[in-house]
Amino acid sequence: MSYLENVNSPNDIKKLDIQELNELCAEIRELMIDTVSKNGGHLASNLGAVELTVALHKVFNSPSDQIVFDVGHQCYTHKILTGRKDDFASLRTEGGISGFTRPSESRHDIFSSGHSSTSISSAIGLAKAKSLNGDKGKVIAVIGDGALTGGLAYEALNNSGNENNNLIVILNDNNMSISDNVGSMAKNLNHIRTSPKYFTFKSRVRRALARLPRLGLQVSRFITLTNQTLRKILYHSTMFEDLGFRYYGPIDGHDIEALIDVLSVAKVHNHSVLIHINTVKGKGYEFAEKNPSKFHGIGKFNIETGEPISSGATYSSVFGDYLCELADKDKRICAITAAMSTGTGLVGFSNKYPQRFFDVGIAEQHAVTFSSGLAKNGMIPFFAVYSTFLQRSYDQLVHDVAMQGLKVVFCIDRAGFVGEDGESHQGVFDTAYLMSVPNLTVFAPSSFDELKDMMYQAAYRESNAVAIRYPRGSEDMHIDGYKYERADYDIFGDSTKEKCIVSFGREFHNCYNALEEIDNAFAIKLNKIKPINPSVINALKDAKEVYFFEEGIRSGGVGECFGSLIAESGLNIKFKHICVNDEFIRQASVESQMKAYKLDKDSIVKTVNQD
Known part of the structure; x- marks a missing residue:
């Protein structure tokens, strides 16, 4: 029986027992490996976060409880469990689901995230808003995969404090240099501390002591002080507790029962909690475990060998x-x-x-x-x-x-x-x-x-x-007979013609290829785009139209600077800037993106010839 087949929302996993959840994790890994081998993506980090994500959705109620994934490239299991399983084959394809969290896809995705170290800051804001609104739901920040090396994460930790009672931070430690606990006693005590029965018992004792006048409060304070002192003796790392968190860990991040236990404790806690888990990046796929860096972000690959399907110089x-x-x-x-x-x-x-x-x-x-x-x-x-x-x-x-x-x-x-x-x-x-x-x-x-x-x-x-x-991937072409001689710009064709095409970098190849299909035109390739050598304007003295094609944003871009030089020169030239307007670029192949923004060869020909 396929457990994954019957999972269409987080509620569907809440009735599964530990053995069934482990089977589900294995099926999720198979789906991930198969999909990423065809589409490319972030594999190793996602394989390491499978049990954690399943446990999160087992214990918490998304989106009432809000889960914020740092970087976003460890969210594949989250996507699969939150109604996007049937669309998972479209991962990272044009019109398909994103490789990162994206709120427009699902109400379970709280923020769009592709850069690191942001989750704790976001989570603190979410938690504070919940508190102000009287919402008792939890906010869980999942940070790891190196994101705790970013300064923003420490700024957030420094500002978390004791007041965020609905905040939980999960540190997914996959070989970062954070100290383990010392000795077997500390590990055994940690097991006891993360037991829901222990936590319930401790809460009852505190409530009973609170009912005793004077003596009860003194005893409770003594127990708390003794507890803190013992933790400092038994644990190397007290940074998180010094910053106001209740610290639990390290926990085996692939032991789903242990994860459920500690998350259940954190869920009923009335204090900020940090849970430190250890995971194996690439877990469950031998090639990714042996070489997690290679499989962090990878293109299409052969599942049997782990080798990329395409290779070559880049x-x-x-x-x-x-x-x-x-x-x-x-x-x-x-x-x-x-x-x-x-x-x-x-x-x-x-x-x-x-x-x-x-x-x-x-x-x-x-x-x-x-x-x-x-x-x-x-x-x-x-x-x-x-x-x-x-x-x-x-x-x-x-x-x-x-x-x-x-x-x-x-x-x-x-x-x-x-x-x-x-x-x-x-x-x-x-x-x-x-x-x-x-x-x-x-x-x-x-x-x-x-x-x-x-x-x-x-x-x-x-x-x-x-x-x-310079761009991602390989070079597109060589221009026959051309050699870069360290000039700030180069001219291709007869500069006495009326139309001029200007570009730089990878995009110039599309312009050069289009040139032979455009009537009465020459091209300029900018090699140094800042500063633009003002003498380039001399090459435009016979031009009537200039088309600047830029694989970049319009506002403040190179094309705007070039257009400014033309305006300041006093030349009567029609100037057109073809580039990315004021928008973010959705996922698609580079070829498709070039076409969408009219930067491909055929669009260049059409733009210049029609005008």
Whole structure:
């Protein structure tokens, strides 16, 4: 009998016993592995959170009790249990369900979440609102998978206090450096403390003592003080209790009975609770358990072998390999990542130069300021970061790097459309905020060779901060007969023609391919997008129409800056900016996203020819 077949809402699992729940967990894992092998997605983190999520929905009543998943990439079981099982095959596809939590999909998804370390802050706000409204429902923040390395999580913990009586924080610890309890006595006592019978007995004793005048209150305070003192002796980590939480753990995160017990205790608690559980990232799939980083976010793969279906050089791998080449010859070269060494191509560098490799955890703000310190004392730091995550460190980029006149090289991966990862991960905002930063040069390579050359320029030909932004995946094409000569821009075709197409980075290839099907047109490829060399306007003196195609946001983007240069020049030119308007980009393939925003080759031809 398939238990999963009969689960269409959280209520359907409340009548299942422990053995049946374990069978259900096994079936959920099978569905996850099968779906992600076809669609790609976050596998290892989700496999590790299966029992936890099942236990949460067994004990609590979503959405009256609100569950907030940090990052959102450990929510697949939650989606399956909350009415999206039959749609799960559409995970991360165009028009399908999101790979992250999304309130528009389900009332059980409280927030859209794709970035880390936000859950506790959100949960505190939710809990406070419930308290103000007289709502006794619980709020549960599920944080883990490295998210507790982010500073926002600590800011939230610091502001949680004792007053959030309906707040529960679950730390899903899958190999983070948080101390275990000392010795078997502590573990046995922890087992007793998480027993619902013990908790009920303790509550009854306290109520009985409260009825005794004077003496009862004194005895109750003495017991509480003694209890706290014993916990400090028996446990290494008292940080959470010092911050006002009742701390339970560590709990085996794959023991569903133990999870149900401790969650049942937390549910009736009249105090903020933190539950620390240990899980195995990739649990239940051998390849993911052995290599959780590889299966954290993975494309389509062969279930039998665990190997990706497609492979080959990518911008990330070319960046990592060439950085090793630079580091071979220059001991000042350092690499910094914020918990993304695999995704940014730095695994080879970390193995070859461990003393010059720094993984700071999910802490982009710290990464930038740390890099400024390296630069100040003579090193050449390369900070490799996804475009969508660099957003978190804008202030540090401005204040601690650019304003100081320091040379930090920002290697911005996943710039532009990223496809199926959806709204939270699209790299279309970095151009807009980078264009506003003084003392910063921004390059946009269109090929692997250009990426390497621009890395060299950043290290040895620029005196201030440099950003190099490049897309996810492989290069689209080479332009026959063209060689990048470190010019700020290049012109393709006869600049005396009336129509000009302008672009940069990956998008230029679509423009170049469209050029042969457009009458009376030439093209300009911007290699340095900040600052834009004003001499480029000289190439437009015979142009009547300029079309700027940008794989980025309109407001503050490169196209707006280019249009401003035209306006200031006094040239009578019709200017049209084709880009992403004021909106978030839904999940779809990159090819489909290009078409939707009229940035694909056929749309470019149609746009320019029709005008």
